Amino acid sequence: MNHVLCGLATNEALPSELVDRLIAVADADIADGLASRADLSHEQAVDLATRVEESAVRLAYEGLLTAADVNPLTHPEVALALLDKRCGDLEWAWLLAEDPDAEHRAKLAACPDLPVDVREMLAADPDVRVVAELALWTTADLAARLARHPHAEVRRAVAANEATPPQVLAMLITGEGLPPAERCLVCDSEETPFTHDPHCPRPDCNLRSGASCTGSHESILHELADQALRNPATPVEAILRFADHPSALLRCQLAARPDLPPETAARLAGDPVPAVRAELAENPGIDDALIHVLAADRGHDVQRRLAHNPRVPLDVLSDLAAVTKIGSALLPRIASASPSEVEGLSRSSNPVVRMLLAERRDLPAEIRDVLVNDPDAKVVKSIARHPGFSEVQLRSMVERHGARVAAKVAANPETPPALLEDLTRHVPPVHKTLREVARHHNATGPALLACLTDRQARPLAARHPTLPTEAIIELLTDHDWPVAEAAAANPSLPPAVMAELVPELNRP
Incomplete structure (x- = not known):
């Protein structure tokens, strides 16, 4: 695989004439990148499909090939892709329904808007996989x-x-x-x-594990x-009969049903398997009485899943935050909290509750500004990505809490270039911060050069258009192929260098 040419294939600044040259030398990997280009013309798509047949299905799904470009007898996979997109010729369906390849017939069976006669043919197919599809x-x-x-x-x-x-x-x-x-x-x-061996060694066996x-x-x-x-x-x-089924998997599926009657839900709340009760805890159809029962359930994951229930009362959620590890995701009930509830949450004595509130990105300025000055680092870490902060406020977060919040400050889309540079100079380096800076649209050349010291940040920085040109060119020969590929995809790569990378067309 030529990783530089693969990266170049996705470079949005690649001139059209170089796209043509790249098509002429494309293999399957390069063609995959070319097929994703927003500026690929219909003519170029046809040329690419002719050059690399494996790319034709993707090109069809991308809307770059039409029915007039495809022969369903020689390229049934492409014809099936167009039918799946409702862009194919329905006359093809009769031909494909008689295709000797059962996989083709199965793919046809999954296509929408098939003529009635074709559906009848497929319903009578001798291969059960086709009928099942x-x-x-x-x-x-x-x-x-x-x-x-x-x-x-x-x-x-x-x-x-x-x-x-x-x-x-x-x-x-x-x-x-x-x-x-x-x-x-x-x-x-x-x-x-x-009983099928889950570790069946037969390469031609199609039975599901444990069948x-x-x-x-x-x-x-x-x-x-x-x-x-x-x-x-x-x-x-x-399905109520499954409340007492010996299979815990089926009881879990029943517990997730939002239309579950209260009496069945109450029975499942006493299920001996914690996974069933945890599934029930997140079910938005359970009532307040059952929510309070599950709030006291110390079974594995029950309380955490209950915290994600969109109907959990805020007082229950506050209690859960004190006894279980919820994480820092925005919870549905927090997201739907009213203005008065938001104000009450911001004054909670529990920093976890304030942290959960800080995950909202639509907080009023006065609430946001209270949380940014919170003494607890985890609250500030959650609020750091909220829009609307001044540079002074962002710097204040870092000054007070240092490495604990630096990466989140770097991830704020409004963090100014000068602060991003300062964040990359932290001693010792905060690797998560470097990765956030490397993908930030405000990152400067000096900041990106600093990001090249981190292995995971290197490909992100190599693709960033603000990276100095000489660094981009140097990274084209980097020993780490994702970095070289990212550098080739960098839109700031000079066109002359791009031209040097793409082999010349062989002209008569």
């Missing part, structure tokens, strides 16, 4: 028919399809009104009883139930 994406009427398919793999796909009618999803779960499934992927290929069948297709039916529980179209009345 169709069942996953098809319309409600055909999904209802495929729910009666004798193969359990197809029924599993129907259970995951949100267009499947609710009554059909209920039948798939209960089995009532449907003939039993006759086959699954396990008994298609193995003598039952059989098993004793004659009743138990593993695929378990997967079917899992898909139905995840499907919001499945009526909740049909």
Whole structure:
């Protein structure tokens, strides 16, 4: 792989004539970068697809190829990409439905807006993988028919399809009104009883890890139930039976349902597996009484997940902040707090609560200015990226709390160039700070040169357009290929140097 040419392929300042020259020498890796260019013309895209066939599918998805550019018989993958984007010729669908490659037919089955006759052909396909793919994406009427398919793999796909009618999803779960499934992927290929080794050494084996069948297709039916529980179209009345199911995975899926009746939620709150209770804790459909029960639950991750529930009362959230490690993410309930609630949170005696509030980026100036002067470093660290601070305020954060807040100050999009330079001179160096400076749009040449001392910041600095030209050129030969590739992608690389890097076209 020529990493310099790969970087150059994505360089937004690369002149059009050099794009042409790069297309002429492109391999699959270079073509991948070229296909991502916003300025690639239709003519260049066609040339690239001709030169590197592997790039044609991406070019089709990028909207750079049209139906007139593609022969579905010689390039079925490209035709399928256009059909998937609703940009292909629907006449291709009949040809592709008879393609001898089952993978092509399966990809066709996932395409939208297929003609009815084509869907019928795919529904009768001899390869169950094709029918299952169709069942996953098809319309409600055909999904209802495929729910009666004798193969359990197809029924599993129907259970995951949100267009499947609710009554059909209920039948798939209960089995009532449907003939039993006759086959699954396990008994298609193995003598039952059989359990697939999770570390199966056979390279041609397509069975899922842990798949098993004793004659009743138990593993695929378990997967079917899992898909139905995840499907919001499945009526909740049909899934309440899973509250006492021996599978903790299925009970977890049930606990996540926002339409869960209160009595079922209360039963799950007493589940012996903490993961089930943790899933329930984040469920926005649970009531206040259950929230208070779960707030006292010391099971693994229950209280942390409850803190992420958008309906958790602020007083409960404050209590949770005192007893569990929540992290510094913006919590949904904090994000939705009213102005009066925001003011109350800013006066909390718990610095964790103030830290959580400081994660908001829309705080009133008066609240923001209170938090920036907070005596606790973790509060200041959270507020440091908030817009609207003056240089004096930003410098004050660093002066008071040093390395603990430096990286967050460097990440503030409004941090001025002079302060960024000063942050790179911290002794000892703060590596996270250097990485933030290296990606900052206000970073100066001297600041970026300092960032080159950090291994992870080097490729970020190498791509920054403010890096001095001589440094960019020098980095083209860096021993670390991500750095060299980033330097080649730098839009400040002189056009003359770009031209030297791209081989000349062989002209007659």
